[in-house]
Amino acid sequence: MIFQSVLSLFVSFFCASLASARTHTFNFTTGWVTANPDGVHERKMIGFNGHWPVPDIHVNKGDRLEVYLTNGFEDGASTSLHFHGMFHNISDGNSIQMDGPSMVTQCPILPGRTYLYNFTVGDQVGTYWYHAHSGSQYGDGMRGAFIIHDDDEPFEYDEEMVIQLSELYWKPYYTVTDEFLTRYNPTGAEPIPQNLLFNNTLNATLDFEPGKTYLLRFINSGLFVSQYVAFESHNFTIVEIDGVYVKPNTTNLLYLTTGQRVSALVKAKEQDPHKNFALMQIMDEVMLDVIPPELVLNRTHEISYNKEYGKPEDFIVNDFKEAANEFFLTTFDEVELYDDYDVQITFDIRMDNLGDGVSYAFFNNVTYVHPKVPTLTTVLTSGKYANDSRIYGDNINPYVFQRGEIIEVVLNNYDPGKHPFHLHGHNFQIVQQSPGFREDGDYSPDQQDEITVRYNESAPLMPFPEKPALRDTVLLQPNGHVVLRFKADNPGIWFFHCHVDWHLTQGLASVFIEDPFALQKANILSENYKDICSAAGILNVGNAAGHSDDWFNMDGLPRQPNPLPTGFTAKGYIAFVLSTLVALWGLYSIADYGLTEVIPDDQKVYDTLKKVLDENNIAY
Template identity: 50%
Template structure:
């Protein structure tokens, strides 16, 4: 029987190649000031500002493909003062690691005026994805779009597909926000507060529906910071997909979606058209350090059954604490818990200040610091040294994984904030997530000998949130050779350095022809002045010599330094001398004190003396009050 089965599978594979389509797109990324009708770009309707778009248009287009299709996207950097890049969020990129997008990790950044070809095949993935710049600040300034992989064998019935994006919006540009954020004048690391929250790149949106119809709503949080809650008036969400993974149906009336997460839900409309309904979105206020009085926390959008009727009023709920916990979603594939881990990476999440006074983010006391050569190019050029974590730098938090190992990532959160973590090149099983721990209690770390029972069919996705002062255990199989970034998808935290690099089976990458960098990639590196070989320090002669590598700032010294002690001593001496001077001066008699005070207050002594020959203090105060100052003046 093996022969016929193999032949049949070969025929199916051959047919899929024949039927696959090649999508070729040419896009230039640049600032867009106006809509096609000539009006100014104004996402929240309050403050017009340019956004980064493609081909003089914003928002970016929704890209649609099918599994097996080939992508050829030519991205030209039309911005004249900055580099750029592009990441297809959630794509595995098997054999095409250089197309993953993070600059100085898998590719050289694209300099102004240059074009990079993103050329890869969509393997067996389907579902809801998105694409965005992986250059700091740019997707928050608008360089973000939806990427859908259609499935002819979608497992659930529906009538029509609809896309919904969520994000926050700033009136200031990232170039203005980032220096203020990463500043010694922001020692607590308080993230910039958004000016608004968008619903399909606008506010107060309307969704025209038809009665008795089932919609597949693809919800994608393309934001850079906050999680959002979603609920509808008298309608439910039936979850059928998360992050490109089909799940068993689960119905809820309240969703919680972190940045970078995706949900596909079924919504069945009512038979009647006698009323319109509210569709609400609300920011997770626990993630905001302060809440300005004018910040609108609840967004009211509208499900329109009948355009002749009034729109719905805001539909507020008593509590948002009972949102759906994605941990209990089961994959439709019934993929069981992977075998015990071959290698466990334990990382502690912490935020702290370094010697420059700036608040940084750390994994195991290391804040990610960009290497001088993209990590992928180091892995391809390092030969036998590619399995040595040292060549990738001491400040990149790099871990080398062997082929087909089962990997556990254990995360202990020492921070009081929530963090959505994303893994490039893989999905992972979420096998344990501890509840949040209050700020006034000590953090709870994972204990391998005392933990909750793990599910038989764990939830699978590529972005998951870590609770405050709590822990999380993720599991995946290292079956996709490449350099894969694992990072917090709050972009402010990535800017602070909250990332690690997974160097997966680097020797097989060296031996795989499709992993070798393209001529176009080499040209981009040359144009931007980055070497295509060498270790993290740019040394291609001795890969174990990291002299001159980029490193994090020195830590704040513990205790007093010599300069601090000297400053403290002199401050104390100055304080003591000041007290002595005040004491001596205060005990001295001052001649003609009345005349001096009267002169300072411009008082006529001849008129102000009383019958005893003494000046009246009440008269002095009254005289001074007429000039608007009821206290004696100090000279």
């Protein structure tokens, strides 16, 4: 009788759960929409169904999502969609074919084609977002918030607000990319945005009522810059990061790098304050190689208690070190640190030029180059060979994990830039996170090696946390290191990459193949998947080089360009480019003088070239 009662209770609970779960269906067609996000410069943005911004999506825990994405681009561009932070766990009946990165878990969607993203959110809750995962399309607006509501949140509030922090480039993503990945940018200087955006606009207003408590869900959905958020005369109480509840942590300054989410409670004034307050959005200018004089590094937004009160004045943040440190946040459930690891992977991050003169990003001297077929295709069609990393191609930094292994990832940064690293399909524990060791000045690779502080397992810089922070995107500081751990308990093909999209474009990525035989048992390539690949002329069977007759034959595998000739450096390219420009200007001056009999004013050109040469220590 007891067993029957328990069984009856379980069945009732299960049926009630099914009855309460909803399926949310969306039909989105991509296309260019004329907009003016910052009110300064009109441009084309990527919208859905002729509208931009694209909609935020709100679901409840346990719900199912169906998104039919049709490529409506008329310029021939392919696309794909990624739900950032989703696990797509096969135990929930999901398929890894829903994860989204092109040539990793699916083929690119060509114009006129439709791909269905269909998955259950399972037990995941909190703040997420969705965005294009082809090229840098989401920088042009193909991004939106994805919120999973939870009836059992361990905190209370009266109202929530979702806030996307991003930046704006006035040129389309493909033009910015072409100008970035060229031998005429041999130092790899990242493109400088023209503006900051706050919920896809400028100078926003949030309405507060006295006595209320607000949950502010911040998402950095930008391509590049990390951002600070400061609140005049109010405090933030952090309660969630990247979909993970944390012990409440109070601060007056938040820091979000691209891909990260932070949810914080804000208590409004109990009584009418008879004024409005400033919410400051501040660009992390340390990440910029150059700060143009016209670039506004901070924007002031209004927290309005009454429209009749005057606009708030901006205020200065004197110490950015006061921002909440993600390393010291503790999960609400106090999850303990994994005692040890079974597999340790060490990635040394470097940025350098290859033989075509372009600056690339490297894990252990390998820059990611996508294979001829998606890695998922290789897993699901390779049979007994799926456990052998050789079939995935050494051009993607592949690693194969077995079920239940504890994986430790060590990142040593031999670069003076910041890198936010994101892992698909998992949250990870932050085991170590060093400060930055960047020094001002231009340093050779050998000097960068001297500056960088590597992770020393026998003498770590900080005590190992007993109950570490848990999230899916973490910041690696300049010339420092970070150490992460996660458990291989989610079979899949998981992309691990820098979420500064320019760095991903440069090749800063790896692919983790987790429990491939479990994937083979649980997944087959859907007809939709195969149709999308066939339309793009991509095989639906084969290794990374497209071979299935010999799984270890890598003939034709796409690879990174050859190395630079010995002794030829980025400065050599700068000197070459500038010398060419000087020569062309000289020819122009001679021709112009001969035709007009007016001597052109070369001083400004000379001064500009001299400045660039001096900044790069190039003799002239």
